[in-house]
Amino acid sequence: MTNTESLENVVLELRRGVIVLAALSQLGSEQYGYSLLKQLAELGMEVDQGTLYPLLRRLEAQGLLVSVWKLEEARPRRYYVISAEGKKLLPKLKKEWAGIVSVMDKMLA
Amino acid sequence: MNLINRYVTEVGKRLPLLKGREDIEKELRSTLEDMLEDRAQKAGRPADEALEIELLKEYGAPQTVAATYNPQPYLIGPRLFPFFLMVLKIVIPIVVTVLLVLAGIRAATETPFMGADFVNIVGAGLGEAFSAAIAAFGNIALVFAILERVLPDEQIDDLKMEEDWNPASLAAEPDPDSVKRGELIAEIVFTFVGLAILNLYPNILGMGFFMEDEWIFIPMFSAAFFAFIPWINATFLAEILLDIYLLRSALWTPLTRVAKIIIEAAGIALAVIILRTPNIIGFTGKSFANSSISADAAQTLTTVFTIMFPVILIIVIIVQGIEIAKAVYRLFKAKYQTR
Structure with missing residues (x-):
């Protein structure tokens, strides 16, 4: 494994843990997968579609998101939104994240 | 859109049927159509096959x-895998042992312990044991693969034993090189008793009965067996000496493990x-012609002894084989760890 590959793998692992929080934070209002993907990218978080779509389904299975199919522009789209349970979890996740950032800032200073 | 449809169908073929395949296909199609539309807008031309291919x-x-x-x-997920291993460790040794013992009994009763038939039966028994072990492994894997797919996650989680686990229940970690004194003492006692019987009281190995107020004794073993006594003595004595040495030193060393392997191998060869x-x-x-025992009963007794003796020897061979395997394993493990 080359250094570039190692770096890519580590970065991928780092981002993987953050995507859940990123997705939950952006789903306060209904969004379909592709619109969420674009929104995350606009905010600076490029997420692979192969990661995001299965993640959305998993979060829904865990009860943190709810989804509904809507017919728009002659095309059915699946809209996701944070569930009541997800809303309860989000502040806790944010707090955890703040803690991690604070610890890591100290470590890396 | 033709390519997108074909693509979605290809993805769908590889998705699990019971986990929302249709829903995933529908969402994938919708996403790809959105993406294609985006690309067409950016390219400033209508969506065509070239754009589809690129996407x-x-x-x-x-x-x-x-x-x-x-x-x-x-095939079997990490939550069920420990149980899978546990079942394998119980079932496979039982299946193999039962088949080997059965083969041993068959070899002992159906052949005169010599020649091609004996070798054939023992060979077939080993083959059957091996096939049965593979079949048992396959069947257990199949059952667990099905359980992995049909058991709800909560039920698999219920199988976990972590919550009931108490660190206080941890036994002291055994030192693989420390000797088990109880085992050694028992081995010395039984080997010594065996030596004493074979050398000092061989007359108790047999059947005795009164016949017209006269004690009649029929020895169990023939002279052919007693010809082996010096060799049996040598292995038994070596075993006792090694056990005494181990009791004194309290630790296994590579040298004592090699000695153990040699003694057990000699025991197997002798058996x-x-x-x-x-x-x-x-x-x-x-032999019972002059006794009050009927001809049928005498024949039955003879058959029982003729079968019992080889069975006991086969069990001895298996036990010694296990001892050798343990010693070899420890020997190589110690060698590997010291590298």
């Missing part, structure tokens, strides 16, 4: 995309030679 190539091969929806493609020597049992139905 699909970027999105990834159907099998790769399907795999993202099935991130744990285990096999005895097993294959004809007419080891000293009496036949005719």
Whole structure:
């Protein structure tokens, strides 16, 4: 494994843990997968579609998101939104994240 | 859109049927159509096949995309795997042992311990044991693979034993090189008793009964068996000496493990030679001709002894084989760890 590959793998692992929080934070209002993907990218978080779509389904299975199919522009789209349970979890996740950032800032200073 | 439809169908073929395949296909199609529309807008031309090809190539091969929806493609997942191993460790040794003992009994009763038939039966028994072990492994794996797919997650979680686990229940970690004194003492006592019987009281190995106020004794073993006594003595004495040395030193060393392997191997060789020597049992139905025992009962007694002796020897061989395997394993493990 080359250094570039190692770096890519580590970065991928780092981002993987953050995507859940990123997705939950952006789903306060209904969004379909592709619109969420674009929104995350606009905010600076490029997420692979192969990661995001299965993640959305998993979060829904865990009860943190709810989804509904809507017919728009002659095309059915699946809209996701944070569930009541997800809303309860989000502040806790944010707090955890703040803690991690604070610890890591100290470590890396 | 023709290519997108074909692509979605290809992905769908690789998705698990029961986990929302249709729903995933529908969402994938909708996403790809959105993406294609975006690209067409950016390119300033209507969506065409070239754009579709570019998009699909970027999105990834159907099998790769399907795999993202099935991130744990285990035959037996990590939650069930410990139970799978536990069942294997119980079932396979039992199946193999039962088949080997049965083969041993068959070899002992259906052949005169010599010649091609004996080797054939023992060979077939080993083959059957091996096949049965593979079949048992396959069947257990199949059952667990089905359980992995049909058991709800909560039920698999219920199988976990972590919550009941108490660190206080941890036994002191045994030192693989420390000797087990109880085992050694028992081995010395039994080997010594065996030596004493074979050398000092061979007359208790047999059947005695009163016949017209006269004690009649029929020895169990023939002279052919007693010809092996010096060799049996040598292995038994070596075993006792090694055990005494181990009791004093309290630790296994590579040298004592090699000694153990040699003694056990000698024991196996001796047992096999005895097993294959004809007419080891000293009496036949005719030996009871002058007794009050009926001809049928005498024949039954003879048969029982003729079967029992080889069975006992086969068990001895298996036990010694296990001892050798343990010693070899420890020897190589110690060697590996010191590197």
